[in-house]
Amino acid sequence: MALEVYWGSGSPYAWRVLLALEVKQIPYDSKRLSFTDEDLKSDEYLAISPRGKVPAIRDGAVTVHESIAILRYLEDLKSEPVLFGNDPAERSRIWCSIMEIMNYIEPNILDYARTIFYGELSEKKQIAITAREAIENELSHLNTSLKSKEYLASEKLSAADIVLYPVIPFLSRAADKENTEEVSGNLRSIDKHYPAIGAWCKRIESIPGYEKTYPPHWKE
Numbered sequence: 161m162a163l164e165v166y167w168g169s170g171s172p173y174a175w176r177v178l179l180a181l182e183v184k185q186i187p188y189d190s191k192r193l194s195f196t197d198e199d200l201k202s203d204e205y206l207a208i209s210p211r212g213k214v215p216a217i218r219d220g221a222v223t224v225h226e227s228i229a230i231l232r233y234l235e236d237l238k239s240e241p242v243l244f245g246n247d248p249a250e251r252s253r254i255w256c257s258i259m260e261i262m263n264y265i266e267p268n269i270l271d272y273a274r275t276i277f278y279g280e281l282s283e284k285k286q287i288a289i290t291a292r293e294a295i296e297n298e299l300s301h302l303n304t305s306l307k308s309k310e311y312l313a314s315e316k317l318s319a320a321d322i323v324l325y326p327v328i329p330f331l332s333r334a335a336d337k338e339n340t341e342e343v344s345g346n347l348r349s350i351d352k353h354y355p356a357i358g359a360w361c362k363r364i365e366s367i368p369g370y371e372k373t374y375p376p377h378w379k380e
């Protein structure tokens with residue numbers, strides 16, 4: 161039975177999983193869900209993903225939710241190409257980079273992009289601006305570090321790159337939607353303000369199969 165992959169268009173977390181599947185060339189049965197309670201909070205889906213969120217996977221009797229746990233599962237399913245490092249030093253760099261993204265960028269994504277996408281900017285504008293400033297600070301560090309290397313944590317593509325990448329177009333899309341200087345800041349044109357991140361994004365976008373992972377509703 162093929163691996164079932166539950167995802168939603170535009171979810172940066174689900175995009176991570178779709179990218180890893182392409183990189184590892186793992187065949188799967190695509191289960192695209194809509195962001196409605198009917199899809200996400202059905203008893204059938206809650207049995208796979210108890211918080212009713214995407215992404216999630218089902219592999220026979222095994223279900224996994226949480227994007228990074230899924231990436232780790234895929235690594236065990238098919239080791240090549242290695243995404244979580246080959247030795248302790250490389251593995252620790254990759255995990256450190258992933259944890260920094262989770263701890264310092266992800267909470268701000270919620271405060272920034274969700275406020276915009278959920279139409280809550282009138283009540284939460286200052287929260288969004290503070291989150292935008294924190295994200296810019298992180299992007300600035302990442303830009304400096306990517307000036308001297310091609311990938312975030314390893315000499316080749318790793319799970320850290322896959323964890324970060326979808327966040328960049330997601331933030332740009334939020335910034336474009338609310339196109340004012342105070343809310344959008346540098347996030348409107350990340351490649352212009354952070355050229356090393358822009359060049360790194362192009363590297364990820366040249367992965368064979370990348371196009372298949374691009375959120376379909378963003379093309380409409």
Ligand SMILES: N[C@@H](CCC(=O)N[C@@H](CS)C(=O)NCC(=O)O)C(=O)O
Binds near residue numbers: 168172173212214227
């Ligand atoms: N920490 C989770 C986050 C997953 C998440 O927040 N998914 C969102 C889509 S971007 C979702 O399914 N939201 C629907 C809901 O909360 O009802 C992961 O990394 O997988």
